Amino acid sequence: MPAAARSIGEALVTIAGREGVQDDDRARTAAAVDGQLPRWVVRPASIDQLGRIVALAHDDGLAVVPRGGGSALELGHPPARVDVLVDLSGLDQVLEYNPDDLTITVQAGITAGTLATLLAPRRQFLALDPPGAAARTLGGITATNASGPLRARYGTMRDLLLGVRFVQADGVVTWGGSKVVKSVSGYDVPKLMVGALGTLGVLGELTLRLHPLPDAERSWLVLLASAEAAQAFIERVIASPLQPNRIEFFNDRALRSVPVEAAAAGVALSIGSVAEAVREQGERLGVMAKADGARIVPLPEGFWSRAARASTEGNGAVLHVVSLPSRLAETERAIGDAIRTAAPRGEVWISGCAGLGTFRVRVGNASAAETAVATTRLRARLMDLVGSVVIARGPAELRKAVDPWGPVETGPFALMRALKDEFDAKRVLNPGRFVGGL
Amino acid sequence: MPLSGTFLADLERIVGAEGLVRSAEGRLVYECDMHTFYKGAPDAVALPTRAEEVVAIVNLCRRERVPIVPRGSGTGLIGGAMAPLGGVMIGTNRMDRILEIDLTNRCATVQPGLINLSLTRAVATQGYFFAPDPSSQMVSSIGGNVATNAGGPHCLKYGITTNHVLGVELVTGTGELVRLGGKAERPGYDLVGVAVGSEGTFGIVTAATVRLLHVAEAVKTILASFTAIEDASEAVSAIIATGIVPAALEMLDAVMIRAINEGTGAGYPKDAAAVLLIELDGPAAEVEAQGERAARICWARGALEVRVARDDAERALLWKGRKEAAGAVGRLAPTYLLQDAVVPRSKLPAIMRELIAIGARHRVQIANVFHAGDGNLHPLILYDDRVPEELERAKAANEELLLACIAMGGTVTGEHGIGLDKAKNLPFQYADADLNFMYRLRRAFDPDGIMNPGKLLPSHPACGEGFRPARPRVPEGAWI
């Protein structure tokens, strides 16, 4: 190893301690991102250390790749460079929990699972349920703006993140937002950090809005003859006084993987409220399903975690498709067509927050090249829908063959680039991975 | 600096004579928002009808480095839509059309000058509404709501404006017309999220796509009075702790109750020191069950009385006092300073004690009407503007109160925004590095600093060119 690099390694040890810095081949290989080995794997034990690590990288022109639970490292372009992989799992402390205010401040490396366990005795929860949440860090969930079925009622991290402490590209530790549930003091900096993939700052600390767990919750599955029928049913539910906290669409294959019952399409709903209201709304749901000639079955406990697991099974690519609720059936067909045309033996599992037009698509039996063709085809089909197709998971080969983010309009992109230039001119943070190669 | 004749002629070519206000009397109308303390008339007011005109105005001003101040209905409470440095004000009143209502996708696209309530009225018969409901919703514009990220009594359950904005069309400080976000979300930085609440410092919102919600099946309004504000505050916490998220949870303190009772008379109990207004909405069965639970909690905290509205007329009656609050204090003093700080909800009893002490210390009367559910205070610090020294005392009390809120983990403003008024208070809450980050954020949208200059960010070294926040220490070594 060249002399200069050795002294950077020593500097990192000075900051994070011997136990916090690894540069052996095994550790580096285990931490590879898209096949690129970092030169160091550093695990800071405090935000102060995190700031100093990033400052050092900045001064030496090194690229920093933050890693939370490591579950979304296949999102985005393969990184342009990987020098220092910052493992944030050591920043896993709860800093301040105020149950009476329904707020909590945690370090970004804590997992959603650990947080859920901590909140359960007070019957509170963080209303975010992306697949695999238990093992994912909140920093990772924030950086990727990951969400699950609960967004139908509670929104996404964008609606739950109140304040954020992050490390800018030059190492300066910065705070944005507030620790209370309502604030318009200055620009809404937390919004900028949600979904930015750590390219404007490494997330260190998050203040989150919590929700009370409903007294009771029950779930049902409505089995329908087609995606069109599912769309019509969903539209009626949304226009009714019912207040489901989840409304998920499932295509035939996704239904079979759960598995409850077979049908061409299914809509799973859950209702959380006081017990009386859950029962009453459940009855109304039954009436609505029957009026549509659809069968409705109660869902067993554990259905939602099984569905989440099923949506990430195997190692095929996962696409996030966004369209509009009014185009549900059309989008479902477009997804199926695009994949089957490109990959004759291809399989598609589609599930998604049907009331919002967002879909999670798992592809099976398709090569990277075939998936790339399908992605491009699907983008072309959906173009007039103003939506998007993002590759959330897939081999580097796929994400090199086709832009994993898809096109971003020039006007907004100019602003995004201006922000990146302003806050990370030297391209220290996750270089190359974000939209347009930012 | 007065505008040149050619500049004015160019401006007139863009918006036409009927869209340009040049006369001194005409401009006077625009010299302040509802925080009438801060005055500054623009040198001209342009009233465009289309986004393209806005682009042309911005480009013209940019060429001549003339400041631009956007203005909606001018109901801001912060010294926002006024021109301390003169320049051109762009009023959006003539851009007040609904461009699209898309009920299947539950959203609408509107021009910025549309009045908040007009949108709800347009979709009410189909059972929908636009959730952000600032008390000014009958007059304030949606563009202004977006620019200030306005809240309202019902944002406890439904969230503030930002939670309802899907997309904005913005003419930035560089004269670019950009469409950010939209009906369907797109990858990239959340530019909509930062543009909302930027108070016209990033650019002018020329259209917004906002969410529409389905009207709840049932509404229940409960009014509970207490002899001690602590009891009322504890009832607030207890209600939330049981898992109820009321649509609204508003509180009035003793001074306010007296003022209201002396006026039209909402008929609050005379010896009440606090009145709590609780509104629940949702599916009927849920509202019924939660209403009973909330009432029980109030009784358990020693409520003097608990009234439940049986119909819309009674509901309106319970809200009457709350809605008249700001007017009612007029009977106690000629003017007031209005505060908008937030404390964590659990700190309500503590801040109310502190507030009474501060009032006593500075010999000012403080009346309170506030969004208790989210800890958003609205103390009205009363003073007589004919007595010069009273204003000074009111200001001192105001600042002490702000600092007390922040010391309890709160924030300077919960919904009104910063404007000219609270910019100086931001350093209470943010370190230099944080302010500097915001300053640079603004620069990405408005590199020349022509959009609403002087607002939102303080004149502070951290908000200036050349400032570098202190960086963490890096170990010394031979590698550099």
Ligand SMILES: Cc1cc2nc3c(=O)[nH]c(=O)nc-3n(C[C@H](O)[C@H](O)[C@H](O)COP(=O)(O)OP(=O)(O)OC[C@H]3O[C@@H](n4cnc5c(N)ncnc54)[C@H](O)[C@@H]3O)c2cc1C
């Ligand atoms: C009686 C009363 C009650 C109120 N109640 C509430 C309340 O409950 N909650 C609350 O949050 N506020 C409340 N307000 C404050 C005020 O009504 C809100 O801030 C409102 O959002 C302002 O809207 P406006 O159209 O009047 O904006 P203006 O006052 O005209 O402007 C406000 C700010 O936004 C900028 N701006 C306006 N339009 C645009 C645009 N198109 N593009 C870019 N920038 C723009 C202006 O430059 C200014 O900085 C109240 C005010 C009054 C007088």
